[in-house]
Amino acid sequence: MHQHANGTHPALNAYDTVVVGAGPAGVMAALGSSRRGSVLLVDSVALPRDKSCGGMLHELTQKHLAPFGVLPEGIILEPRHVNFRYVDWDRGIRKATELRFVNVDRAGFDDWLVSLLPKSVEVIGLCPLVSFASRTDGVTVTLRTSDGPVDVTCANLVGADGARSSVRRALGIGTASSYVTLQDYVHLEGAIDPFFDCIYMRGIGDEFGYAYVVPKGEVAIVGSVFYPKTKRPGDKQDQVLDVLRRSMPQLGESLKREACAALHLRTTADTRPGYGRVLLAGEAGGFMSPTSGEGISYAIHTGLAAGEAIAASEPDDVLAAYSASVEGLTRDIRRRLRWLPFMESSTGKYLAGFVPTSIVSKVTMGL
Numbered sequence: 001m002h003q004h005a006n007g008t009h010p011a012l013n014a015y016d017t018v019v020v021g022a023g024p025a026g027v028m029a030a031l032g033s034s035r036r037g038s039v040l041l042v043d044s045v046a047l048p049r050d051k052s053c054g055g056m057l058h059e060l061t062q063k064h065l066a067p068f069g070v071l072p073e074g075i076i077l078e079p080r081h082v083n084f085r086y087v088d089w090d091r092g093i094r095k096a097t098e099l100r101f102v103n104v105d106r107a108g109f110d111d112w113l114v115s116l117l118p119k120s121v122e123v124i125g126l127c128p129l130v131s132f133a134s135r136t137d138g139v140t141v142t143l144r145t146s147d148g149p150v151d152v153t154c155a156n157l158v159g160a161d162g163a164r165s166s167v168r169r170a171l172g173i174g175t176a177s178s179y180v181t182l183q184d185y186v187h188l189e190g191a192i193d194p195f196f197d198c199i200y201m202r203g204i205g206d207e208f209g210y211a212y213v214v215p216k217g218e219v220a221i222v223g224s225v226f227y228p229k230t231k232r233p234g235d236k237q238d239q240v241l242d243v244l245r246r247s248m249p250q251l252g253e254s255l256k257r258e259a260c261a262a263l264h265l266r267t268t269a270d271t272r273p274g275y276g277r278v279l280l281a282g283e284a285g286g287f288m289s290p291t292s293g294e295g296i297s298y299a300i301h302t303g304l305a306a307g308e309a310i311a312a313s314e315p316d317d318v319l320a321a322y323s324a325s326v327e328g329l330t331r332d333i334r335r336r337l338r339w340l341p342f343m344e345s346s347t348g349k350y351l352a353g354f355v356p357t358s359i360v361s362k363v364t365m366g367l
């Protein structure tokens with residue numbers, strides 16, 4: 001197991017690479033860039049972390065991770081695989097697709113990723129980035145440790161600090177807004193269908209995007225996605241739970257509720273690989289699926305690409321190499337963005353009910 005510390009002072013005052021954010025994007029960036037030289041990976045929260053998430057791992061993600069190891073059995077929950085199912089709740093329509101996910105415990109998955117890092121990578125939790133100053137020959141990063149602010153320098157900085165990235169903001173790149181998400185962990189009093197149900201219902205109001213239900217061993221996650229600036233999302237989530245429980249008596253008591261933010265991508269300008277010596281990976285760079293809300297595979301893909309670009313290029317050429325290697329992914333996001341207005345419209349949601357399941361499945365696989 002890779003050792004990490006919380007709140008400590010970095011061991012050096014100069015690194016080849018500093019990575020901010022120990023999510024999948026940051027860990028993979030640290031892993032790749034460790035082939036170039038010294039790496040410091042910091043996160044503002046204590047490690048191991050516990051990020052609010054549905055824990056649906058796209059099957060293809062395992063392909064990206066195969067060179068590093070096999071998912072440990074202990075982090076896979078029952079049912080091991082779940083397929084995406086489109087549900088129009090009010091009209092009683094259910095369309096099961098072939099899009100399949102591995103059902104993981106997200107905290108366990110994130111901790112396993114950190115364990116893949118070589119010992120040479122220094123990992124510190126409770127050590128937020130406060131600011132940074134970029135020069136032509138490198139970057140000075142100010143971190144907050146338990147002893148107060150500390151400056152370290154690096155040749156390249158990777159901002160992998162998620163939906164509300166401070167690195168992105170400091171670069172002056174317009175920040176995308178964020179969805180408000182709520183997740184309840186609900187005790188299961190009987191088995192529910194082994195699907196990742198994405199549920200449209202009309203009575204919750206215009207600020208409500210969709211809800212999702214997924215079984216996770218002895219509990220189920222019931223999540224809701226609300227548009228930015230939604231007022232009283234907690235009341236709306238209670239309403240969603242009430243509606244679901246009326247037809248799903250298996251959904252028992254809620255054991256825990258958590259709130260989080262997810263990127264609300266709107267335009268192609270929201271996806272940006274960085275500036276100068278600073279790279280942006282994962283949600284910080286606007287890399288996630290605007291249509292399915294899936295972000296783990298995008299974070300792993302871009303984190304790996306950032307790490308490989310650092311390992312293979314001179315510091316001044318890293319951004320160009322990284323931008324080139326994520327060009328395909330950027331195009332993929334652009335394509336999905338074109339579908340988004342239709343998918344989010346009430347017409348789109350209504351028409352989806354008439355589309356044959358095989359076509360919904362095909363479209364979902366591509367989106």
Ligand SMILES: Cc1cc2nc3c(=O)[nH]c(=O)nc-3n(C[C@H](O)[C@H](O)[C@H](O)COP(=O)(O)OP(=O)(O)OC[C@H]3O[C@@H](n4cnc5c(N)ncnc54)[C@H](O)[C@@H]3O)c2cc1C
Binds near residue numbers: 296
């Ligand atoms: C409720 C919810 C459910 C989701 N479900 C799924 C799902 O089932 N499948 C899927 O593929 N995706 C899902 N996603 C999306 C997925 O969780 C993210 O896209 C993914 O975690 C992004 O990875 P990342 O490494 O870019 O950022 P994150 O995982 O967000 O990590 C960023 C890290 O940066 C740290 N940080 C922030 N600011 C600073 C700072 N100033 N200094 C230091 N560290 C900082 C944070 O503490 C955090 O640990 C879900 C998202 C939400 C909100």
